[in-house]
Each structure stands twice: as C-alpha cells, then as structure tokens.
Amino acid sequence: MKLIFIHAAGPQGVNEGSTNLLQFLKQNLGKSMEIIAPEMPTPENPNAADWMDTLDAAIHKVDERIILMGHSLGASIIFKYLSERKCENGICGIISLAAPYWGLSDWQSEQFTIGCCLKETINPSIPIRLYHDFADDVVPYQHVNAYANALPQAEVIGVTGQGHLFEKGFPELIRVIQSLSTQNEKTIINP
Template sequence: MKYKIVFIHSAGPQGRYEGSTGLIHYMKEQLGSTHEIFTPDMPLPNNPKYAEWKEVLDLHLDSMDEVILVGHSMGGSTLLKYLSEEEVETDIKALFIVAAPIWGLEEDWQKADFHLEQGFEENLGHIRHIALFHSEKDGIVPKKHFDCYHKLIKPDEQRIIESDSHLFEEGLPELVESIKNI
C-alpha cells in the first residue's frame, strides 16, 4: 500500500516549469514508488480565493482516511488556515509547509480571506508531525515569515535551506528525506 500525499501548489501560473511544478515533479520522481501524490488543480491560481481553495480541500480530504499534506507557498498558507478552522476527519500523519507567507504580516502580504485567526496554532494539535521549510534568502517570501510561523507553531521539525530559491524548481531533497522518515 502506498502512502497518500496531497500537495497544494503555490499561487500564480502552474504550467510546465512554472510555480510548484518543478518541486512536484521532483517529489513524484523521488517518492513515486512508495507514495501516491495527489496534486489538485486549485481554482484561479493567479487570483486565489480561500473559499474556492477550501472546496477543493474538502473534496480531497473527505475521501481519505490518512494523508500526508504538503503546502508550497500559498498552498502552505491555505492548509494552515483550513486545518486550524475546519473539523477534519482525515488522520493527518504530517503537515509540511514550504516557503509559506503569513498573510497580514507585512504591508505587501495582504490577502484578507487568507488571514489566520489569532490563536490558530492552538487548533493544530490533531496533526502528528508539523515541519517548516524555507530558503535562507527566499526572494519572494522573506524568511521573517518562517521565523513568525516557527514561534507560533513550534513545529516538530524546521529547516532553513541554504539557498535563495522560492520555487525549488530542482527539488527539495530535505523535504523528500523528511517525508520518507514519517
């Protein structure tokens, strides 16, 4: 039996060699023999709306008994909001957040429907393992977002990648290694 992973991609274009596609391809290449990776198309990635992304999560998670979740950038923000506000029946083995912004943290990061409720982190206790990954010199989402999540969530695992990548087009071996260890 293969482990199930649901990967929620970043905002913006998701065509070949765009957005999260390089990271997804790498993960499928590295984990495909042991894991089944679901990568749902999220509605309007160039102008995401939380209510529409929530519907896709409802659909996918309602059909699974146990899952590993990976959220990249906007996908990570979306998963944190969803998991902290919704009653999820699915057993979440692990949650991996990669290069995710905290909406509302800074003037440039204002997307009100993705803002997290104060105290959101208190509603994540049902998740067995939470891990944060971020590039040290991410040119899209500054490292201060990682630092803030780290203080609030107190993850089981956190990794700063010595890189300036946000998209991880060539993959993220540290993430794959961590998933294999779950």
C-alpha cells in the same frame, strides 16, 4: 498513506510555479506513495474559500492517513484550513515550503489571514516541518519565524539554493516524507 500536495499561486504550466517541485516529488517518491495534487481554482487570482473547498474535497476522497504538503500560498491555505475546519483524517505530518504568513507588514489580506491561534487547532503531536530558503526573494524569511512562533511543535529548516520555487527539490525532503509515512500513530486535527 497518501501525500496531498497544494501548489502555489500563479501560473502552473511547464516550468512554472510548483510544477517542477511536484515533478521532483513524483520522480523521487515513485510508487512508494500516491501523490494527490488537485488543480486549485483560479491560481492567478486565488480565493481562499475556493482553495479551502478544493483541499477539503481532496482530503475527503482519502480514507487513510495523509501527509499534507503545501508550497507558498498552498502551504498557507493548509494552515488556514486547519484553523477553521475539522479534519477527520489521520494526519501524520505537515510540510510547508516558503509559506507566506498573512497579516505581517506588506502581507495584508483578510481572506488569507488566519483568524485564530494555530496551536489551539492543530494537534501538538503532529510533526510539522517548515522549510524556507534564507534568500527567498518572494516571501521573506521572517514569515517562517512567524509560523514557528504560532506552532511551537514545528521544526524550522532554513535552506539555501532553493529560492522561492524549490524547483530543484532536495533529498532531505524525500527522507522526511518517507519518515512521516512510516509513523503508525494516527493523530486527528481538531479532536
């Protein structure tokens, strides 16, 4: 079992972007799970196709079940990827943190907008956890509701005190990852 983590847009240096969240995951998951966290191309000027290609390469390097986890733009890239490309790996869970839902008012970007119905491309038996801080000042909470409407099997978890960066992490996140990793049933995206 491996966790593929896709970071947010913007600088990813020390104490920037998703780096503190990633450190929290590494410290708390320890050796129980390998985390694959590819450096996404041009994070300060991201391109959807390039990011999906990088995610695709990370997925195809793994020959076992995976959990896909994304933060902010990284999460929306995971959903865009799964709506447009076939994934042969066994995916036992998807975890989204503060994902923008492209296409909402003030969030228009043709390259990041998902062009089809997500519930038709993601196997409904795959558990999806959508985490969003009620007071996120970068991506408003309404974005998680849009994902919940697009993905009926998703569980929405509103949190407080995490802001947009989720840099402090929280114990429930580790428990959910560990729980997903113990599932034995292999599910396929886009069968």
